[in-house]
Amino acid sequence: QKEVEQNSGPLSVPEGAIASLNCTYSDRGSQSFFWYRQYSGKSPELIMSIYSNGDKEDGRFTAQLNKASQYVSLLIRDSQPSDSATYLCAVNQGGGADGLTFGKGTHLIIQP
Amino acid sequence: GAVVSQHPSWVICKSGTSVKIECRSLDFQATTMFWYRQFPKQSLMLMATSNEGSKATYEQGVEKDKFLINHASLTLSTLTVTSAHPEDSSFYICSARQRGNTIYFGEGSWLTVV
Numbered sequence: 336q337k338e339v340e341q342n343s344g345p346l347s348v349p350e351g352a353i354a355s356l357n358c359t360y361s362d363r364g365s366q367s368f369f370w371y372r373q374y375s376g377k378s379p380e381l382i383m384s385i386y387s388n389g390d391k392e393d394g395r396f397t398a399q400l401n402k403a404s405q406y407v408s409l410l411i412r413d414s415q416p417s418d419s420a421t422y423l424c425a426v427n428q429g430g431g432a433d434g435l436t437f438g439k440g441t442h443l444i445i446q447p
Numbered sequence: 448g449a450v451v452s453q454h455p456s457w458v459i460c461k462s463g464t465s466v467k468i469e470c471r472s473l474d475f476q477a478t479t480m481f482w483y484r485q486f487p488k489q490s491l492m493l494m495a496t497s498n499e500g501s502k503a504t505y506e507q508g509v510e511k512d513k514f515l516i517n518h519a520s521l522t523l524s525t526l527t528v529t530s531a532h533p534e535d536s537s538f539y540i541c542s543a544r545q546r547g548n549t550i551y552f553g554e555g556s557w558l559t560v561v
Contacts (some may be wrong), residue, residue, distance in 0.1 A: 378555040
């Protein structure tokens with residue numbers, strides 16, 4: 336059974352600091368990895384996608400993937416109070432019609 | 448990014464009635480759409496995978512006769528909750544797969560069964 340694990344938090348980070356969110360997955364065949372941000376009562380919003388080992392940067396966000404260790408992380412630089420949300424890690428095998436397997440999410444709180 | 452529209456955003460229905468939720472991909476064709484359910488403070492749980500022109504594939508534990516899914520075109524999938532009960536009250540979210548494997552979510556629909 337495919338599993339995606341995240342620390343539920345809450346993770347509290349001071350404003351302006353770097354927030355580091357981690358995720359591990361069980362299916363070695365996974366090919367596509369996503370980070371979604373979800374505000375309370377709202378639908379998930381895609382933040383980053385990553386498909387190959389290494390780092391991928393987009394603005395203040397950096398996704399890191401290590402397939403050998405089966406983990407993917409998200410770094411948020413210069414954290415802002417508006418970054419406070421639940422961050423969902425999602426994985427799928429790719430190439431087919433599989434839906435995403437989500438972690439339970441990490442609740443991030445940016446303290447002003 | 449791609450846009451996926453969901454309607455209605457909020458719906459209240461009486462116990463025993465049926466309610467339909469629509470999911471549309473506005474600027475791309477989606478051969479595959481997905482329906483999720485999320486209870487408060489829980490993660491998203493995949494209910495079913497909807498393929499255009501064919502029957503939906505349901506996840507284990509999801510009643511196909513209760514949650515009817517129709518994917519009549521490349522841009523529209525519908526979820527009908529039949530004979531709704533209060534325990535069906537939840538946040539229902541659809542998503543659509545765009546070419547290149549990225550999946551985008553609709554805005555979600557809050558269902559309250561009274």
